[in-house]
Amino acid sequence: MAAADARDIRIAAAVVDAGGNLMAFLRSPGCFLQSIGIAIDKAYTAAGFGFASSDWPAVLKDDEDLREGLRMVPRLVMIGGGFPLRVEGMVVGAIGVSGGTESEDVICARAGLAALGLE
Numbered sequence: 001m002a003a004a005d006a007r008d009i010r011i012a013a014a015v016v017d018a019g020g021n022l023m024a025f026l027r028s029p030g031c032f033l034q035s036i037g038i039a040i041d042k043a044y045t046a047a048g049f050g051f052a053s054s055d056w057p058a059v060l061k062d063d064e065d066l067r068e069g070l071r072m073v074p075r076l077v078m079i080g081g082g083f084p085l086r087v088e089g090m091v092v093g094a095i096g097v098s099g100g101t102e103s104e105d106v107i108c109a110r111a112g113l114a115a116l117g118l119e
């Protein structure tokens with residue numbers, strides 16, 4: 001939240017466990033209502049697949065059928081701001097941030113990882 005406050009961004013930040021269950025949630029006063037669900041789903045996506053939500057374009061670049069099929073998957077968010085939390089190489093959860101631009105969400109999520117000692 002400090003990274004968002006320093007940039008005057010109103011965000012929602014979610015932490016989920018390895019099963020995608022919400023474990024912690026913070027939001028800035030005045031953050032967009034939709035940012036709440038998007039932050040949770042960015043974390044859910046990163047926990048479920050074990051890689052950053054911003055990696056999806058590269059994963060899907062050569063597979064139009066998969067890209068089209070995944071658009072129908074509930075809760076899958078393929079934009080930056082979601083990162084898996086790893087301990088000794090194992091995914092133990094994820095963090096998701098929404099409310100700023102994609103690059104701002106990534107910066108704030110990385111700051112969250114650093115605050116947790118996981119980056």
